[in-house]
Amino acid sequence: MTTSPTTPPAHAGPGSGWLARLWRGRTEDATWVRPAFLGLLVATGLLYLWNLSASGYANSFYSAAVQAGSESWKAFFFGSLDAANAITVDKPPAALWPMALSVRLFGLGSWQILLPEVLMGVGTVAVLYAAVRRRFGAGAGLIAGAVLALTPVAALMFRFNNPDALLALLMTVAVYCVLRALEQERGSARWLVWAGVAFGFAFLAKTLQAFLILPPLALVYVVCAPGGLGRRLGRISLGGLAMVVSAGWWVALVELWPESSRPYVGGSQDNSFLELTFGYNGLGRINGNEVGSVGGGGRGGPGGMAENLPAGMDLPARGGGGPGGGWGETGIGRMFGDAVGGQISWLLPAALILLVAGLVITWRAPRTDTARSAFLVWGGALLMTLVVFSFMAGIFHEYYTVALAPYLAALIGMGAAVLWEERAHGLAPVVLAVTVAVTAWWAWTLLGRTPDWLPWLRWVVLVTGAVAALGLLLVGRVDRRWGLGFAGLGLVAGLAAPFAYTVETVNTAHQGSIVTAGPAGGAQGGRGPGAGRPFGGAGMMPPGGQGQGQGGQIPGGQGQGGQLPGGQGQGGQIPGGQLPGGQGQGQGQGRGVPGGNPPQGLPPGMQQQGLPQGAARDAGTGGGGMGGLLNGARVDEEAKSALLADADDYTWVAATVGAQNAASYQLATEKPVMAIGGFNGSDPSPTLDQFKQYVAEGKIHYFIGGGGGAGGGRGGNSEISTWVSETFEEVTLGSSTFYDLTSRK
Structure with missing residues (x-):
């Protein structure tokens, strides 16, 4: 196997201006390389900026904390929900800091909050390109960057104000730094220290999720890095120390700060960030025992929502037919299921095939071979995150899968480059053809889940993929231009469907705590709080709540006067004013009818103040799902x-x-x-x-x-x-x- 060697940067010449050097890039590169890279970044930025303000304040939970941080430096430091510092968000505050600084500089508004997220998306594409091209060439880097940019869940979360955008950027930076450390022939630990810093600040964005990929990356470095074992262990210890310092300074200050002069740590039951980290945001996400959460304590445990429900009322299980609880079916098929498949899995089968192919091709290389190390690093990160997401029994949302996008995209670019280089030997053309065929078939399957949305696309993708796969079988025997044509056709077949999903995503406003990419119905059982979540979706009114709301049937209603726990609806009590899955307009204080028609007095499609009419469809109307838990209220x-x-x-x-x-x-x-x-x-x-x-x-x-x-x-x-x-x-x-x-x- 031959790959492009790592080379130091070179410029166009001492007499060139900085613009010329920026456009030309390295002199040893082909003239198209730097313009193509810059074009990828510009295209990504324009795509993610399109229709950006349509989402208004997006997740108002985090936007309120951003507003508070822009008014109070104390709220900024702690991540408080309000400038008077009553309580914090249920995460550390690093993801809020760029948005709060933007609002402090430019004022409160949708663009001011969401633009930093877009810049994180462009930055992630740039770092991924740099990481892949160092060992596998510019073409591989461009493919990886394009795959990431066109992953639907990435287009969703790099235009949204949840912590996942910063987490994805920092995880990509961490992998890049580890790959650079694997290249070092001498004893410098600089790149491992920078990797530790990236991990530390990722922890301050989303706590323990930042450490999911730490075990495979550390193992690959210890096994594959140059130098003796003692030196390798010493370097990685320095990286670990940098990680602890980068994350620990903030944790130590919060834990040592007198409770009487700081806000309460949101999400904890004992006003402790450490309890939040290892409980609600830590092991609870794995085993489902999330005290204080919507279904905390294993649906009926202490502090959980189920503990506080009226008699006869229970949390419905989300997802069906398999193990899991209120957050969906668990198991290896979770990433391919109805709820998640359209978010991330378009190229996931291809990534797994190319990971195996890359490891087979590089298996006999020396221990320190950087190409094999790259497959092990990106592949280990993908598999570790994939397994945890597939089997975690606690809170799981479809948008979490954005964490997989950079790893998946890197494997696509690297694997395609390696197989292309080996196309004249062995089974490489067959593997290329199978990869394209499987990708086209899977896209055809996923598109079949939304049969009324672009029905022609699934057949175009299937036919295009089949033609490209047949052509790639002959790629080692035909003229190079024909081979490039078939490869390009295969790339089009693989990206056409996620590109269409991504365009639909950027054309749609998203609000609330639970959002999904793609067309309505593309995440069946996962489209907002009215789709398969507790109290959301038709037919999910809990037992003991029988009655009929004015203007429409309450699911399971038997007549007027039934008791529907917790609200003020005419003819019965409605939980929080919500008529989950209702077909008409119940009267009460609540403003939302998730899965049904909007209540009287609220324009159709209006989600909350600041959102264009008819724009959003993720979080229910007005009060959102579960009595306003998942989205905010309309303010008169x-x-x-x-x-x-x-x-x-x-x-x-x-x-x-x-x-x-x-x-x-x-x-x-x-x-x-x-x-x-x-x-x-x-x-x-x-x-x-x-x-x-x-x-x-x-x-x-x-x-x-x-x-x-x-x-x-x-x-x-x-x-x-x-x-x-x-x-x-x-x-x-x-x-x-x-x-x-x-x-x-």
Whole structure:
């Protein structure tokens, strides 16, 4: 096997200007290389910028924390949900920092929040290209970069404000640094130290998920790096130390900071970031025992939502027919299933085939061969993440799979390059042909899951792939130009379907806590909270909630007057005002009918304030799924005006249960709103006594009823709601119920 050797950078000449050098790149490169690379970055940037502001504040939970961080450096440091620092988000704050700085510089708005995410996407493509081209050539780097840019879930998350964009960038940087370290002939540990720094800051973006790929990368370095074993272990120890320092400085400060002068650590039950890291955001994601989460404690465990549900009411299992719980079927087929397949798996079979082919071709190379090491590093990262995602029993969302995209894309570029070089020998043409054929067949299968969306595309992809596969069987015997033509046709067949999904993704607004890429129905069982999640989707009204809402049937309804736990609907109680899967318009405080028609008074398709009419379809209407847990609320002008009146006289202009509900009012007013119980509404912060003290000190003006979240919880949030309703005057402002905490009954 021959591959392009690693070479030092060279420039166009001492007399050239910097623009000429930027355009020309290395003198040893073909003239098309640098322009093609720059064109890839520009095209990626334009694709991801298209229709960017349509998503409004995207995930209002994180946008509220960004707004808070732009107003308060203390909130910036801790990742607080509000500038008065009541409680933090349920993650460390590194992913919030670029967005908060952008808002601090340019003001609050959709572009200011989401543009840093787009830049992270372009940066990830650039780093991936650099990592692949060093050993496998510019063509391989361009293929890898294009595959990443056109992966639907990547197009989704690099235009969204969840932590996954920064995580994907830093993981790609970490792999790049490890690959550079594997090239070092002498004792420098510089690149391993930089890899440790990348891992450390990735931990500060999304805690333990950052360490998923650490074991395979460390193992490959210890086995394959140059030098003696002692030297290799010493270098990797320095990298580990850099990782601990890069992540540990913030953790140490938070844990040592007096609890009385810092915000409560959201997502934890004991106000501890370490508990959050190893519980809700750590082992709980693996075994499903996530105390304080929507289905925490194994659906019925302590602190979980199931613990606080009314009698006869249970969380429905998401996904069907296989092992798993409320977060879907687990098993090796998870990444290929209806919910996830269209997000990431278009080229996953090809990546696995090319990984095996690359290892077979390089197997007899010396121990320190960098080509084989690259396959082991990228392949190990892919397989480790793939296995964990496939079998984790805790909270799992389809968009998590963006973590797989850089590893998958690298294997496609590398494997294609190696097989192309070997096309005149052995079975390489057969493997190329099989890879293209399998990819086309799988695209045909995935497109068949949305039969009404571009029905012609699946047949074009299948036929194109078949022609390319037949041509590639002869690639070692025909003229090189014919071979390149068949290879290009195979690339088109492989990328056509994900490209179409990606275009649909960037043309669609996405909001709320759970979002998916591609056309509606492309993630069956996973399209927003009305699709297969607790309380979402038709037919999922829990037992004991029988009744009929005005204007339409409540699933399972038997007649008027039935008890539907937790709300204010006419003819029965509706949980949080929601009619999951409803066909008509229930009356109550809640604003959402996930999976059904929007309620009266809310324009069709309107998700929340700031989102164009008819644009989004991910997170239910208005209040979102599960009584506002998954998305924010629409804020009426009357409510906004009331909150802004005398706002500077209060620490918090309002308080409400659940972070999404609080976020909507905070983003509308740009004033602190206390999120009682954090994201799920189940964190024990504040306690009833603490809340009474805040009210007595005149720190909170209003309590907003109808908040979302699991409620109850060990923090006694339902007790707070009960105390407020029994003690203070109720005021209706627009479509919302407020309690004036300065006016007792």
